[in-house]
Amino acid sequence: MNYIVFDLEWNQPEGLDSKSRPLPFEIIEIGAVRLNENFELVSKFSRVIKPQVYNRLNRHIVKMLSLKPGELEKGGSFENVAGKFLEWCGEDCIFCTWGNQDLTELQRNMNYYSMPPLSDGPFRYIDVQKLYSIMIDDMQQYSLETAVDRMKIVKDVQFHRAFSDAYYTSKILKLIPADIIEHNPAYDVYHLPATRDEEIHVSTSTGHTVYSRAFDSKEDILQDKVLLTLWCPVCKGRALKRRINWFNHSGRNYHAAGKCIEHGYVSGLMRIRPGEFGGFYAEKTTSLASEQEFLKLSEQYRKVPTK
Numbered sequence: 001m002n003y004i005v006f007d008l009e010w011n012q013p014e015g016l017d018s019k020s021r022p023l024p025f026e027i028i029e030i031g032a033v034r035l036n037e038n039f040e041l042v043s044k045f046s047r048v049i050k051p052q053v054y055n056r057l058n059r060h061i062v063k064m065l066s067l068k069p070g071e072l073e074k075g076g077s078f079e080n081v082a083g084k085f086l087e088w089c090g091e092d093c094i095f096c097t098w099g100n101q102d103l104t105e106l107q108r109n110m111n112y113y114s115m116p117p118l119s120d121g122p123f124r125y126i127d128v129q130k131l132y133s134i135m136i137d138d139m140q141q142y143s144l145e146t147a148v149d150r151m152k153i154v155k156d157v158q159f160h161r162a163f164s165d166a167y168y169t170s171k172i173l174k175l176i177p178a179d180i181i182e183h184n185p186a187y188d189v190y191h192l193p194a195t196r197d198e199e200i201h202v203s204t205s206t207g208h209t210v211y212s213r214a215f216d217s218k219e220d221i222l223q224d225k226v227l228l229t230l231w232c233p234v235c236k237g238r239a240l241k242r243r244i245n246w247f248n249h250s251g252r253n254y255h256a257a258g259k260c261i262e263h264g265y266v267s268g269l270m271r272i273r274p275g276e277f278g279g280f281y282a283e284k285t286t287s288l289a290s291e292q293e294f295l296k297l298s299e300q301y302r303k304v305p306t307k
């Protein structure tokens with residue numbers, strides 16, 4: 001199996017809000033490296049794309065990418081470059097990216113041009129940004145450049161071009177211990193699970209996560225008995241009595257907590273997000289919690305106006 005570490009650069013129009021755009025971000029460059037099972041670099045990919053949706057380049061993007069005048073004009077069409085890229089990736093590969101946005105934007109652009117989808121359901125990939133946070137035991141999201149500096153990786157190519165960012169991401173991936181990679185898979189849910197049986201359950205080193213199928217509304221999710229059940233992430237089969245029922249004190253995240261007689265406090269976090277093709281889905285994570293974390297949740301729960 002090959003690891004395809006890729007990065008995209010995209011353009012967005014100035015002064016047009018994201019909802020009124022036909023495409024949120026138009027991809028203008030794809031860069032990637034292919035690594036073998038020993039994480040050795042075996043091939044490179046780097047192509048620019050001639051914009052077809054937003055012809056005027058956002059000046060911040062031109063500056064950040066240090067684009068030469070006329071550089072994109074020489075690029076191929078998105079369908080052509082993306083097609084070549086996927087052909088170069090080969091059949092047996094796993095995508096690796098810094099964060100989760102690149103896979104989404106790649107699929108959105110492919111969908112815009114009616115290209116066949118990467119997959120018709122969720123698929124596993126490697127989120128190097130998340131693995132880096134797990135490795136350094138600090139769940140903040142770090143920029144690629146900060147991570148490169150902290151890992152003392154030699155900066156021999158310029159940042160913020162698709163190829164260089166893919167290259168540096170691959171350098172960081174190489175430094176992440178194999179057991180961290182193996183135990184913390186990420187799932188792309190651009191295409192949500194179609195049925196309850198296809199929902200994704202994944203045990204990671206920090207807890208257990210479920211990616212649900214699409215529901216018509218947020219309210220439907222919050223009434224779904226199976227999703228609301230709090231499981232101990234260690235015993236898995238053990239449903240816990242909720243000592244703190246699901247509540248939300250700010251934003252779209254819901255919290256709950258219980259206690260496993262064997263493993264102690266367990267907290268639940270449910271993020272409800274809009275699905276790409278309508279409806280909503282939940283990403284529910286349960287993890288072991290300290291007494292301090294439990295008390296903090298009780299405190300927040302008490303402050304929530306009458307439910």
Ligand SMILES: [Zn+2]
Pocket residue numbers: 232233234235236238260261262263264
């Ligand atoms: Zn337990």
